[in-house]
Each structure stands twice: as C-alpha cells, then as structure tokens.
Amino acid sequence: MNEEQTTVRNVGVGFTNLLTVLFIALKLTGTGAVAAWSWAWVLSPLWIPAAVVLAIIAMLAIIAACRWAAGSLGVWARQRNIKEWEI
DSSP states (O other): OOOOOOOOOOOSOOHHHHHHHHHHHHHHHTOTGGGGSOHHHHTHHHHHHHHHHHHHHHHHHHHHHHHHHHHHHHHHHHHTTOGGGOO
C-alpha cells in the first residue's frame, strides 16, 4: 500500500495581525478614535493574547503550588498523628 501524505500549511495573516496593522494605520493617519489611543492600546492585539496565556500559566502554577502545599501539610500531619489536619 502506498499512502500519500499531504501537508497543509496555514499561510496567511491572522486576525490579530490584521487588527494590529489596521490600528497602526489609523493611528498614523490620525483617523477616528484610534488616533487618540496610546501606542500600548494600538499594539494591544499583539500583547493581550500573550498576557492571557501568561495569566493562565500563573493560575495553573498557583493551583499546583497550593496542591503541593496541601499534600505536604497532610504528610506532616500524618507524621505527627494529627487527625484534624488530614486531607
């Protein structure tokens, strides 16, 4: 059997890139409300998705740290035979 493998590549500009280019063009031409925005907001389509990903990673790290701390506390309580603190 001879199977052909087809590779599909997504070639194109994404939504956030188009939005960024649009905001930059509006800012530079002084058109609309975008002209009054700071550059941080004009470039926000680039950094907001990264900020969301970092926030999710931070939340997962906090949850993992809490679970680790709770497990350590349970081990500590069992070693000292403290029934109230068992998890």
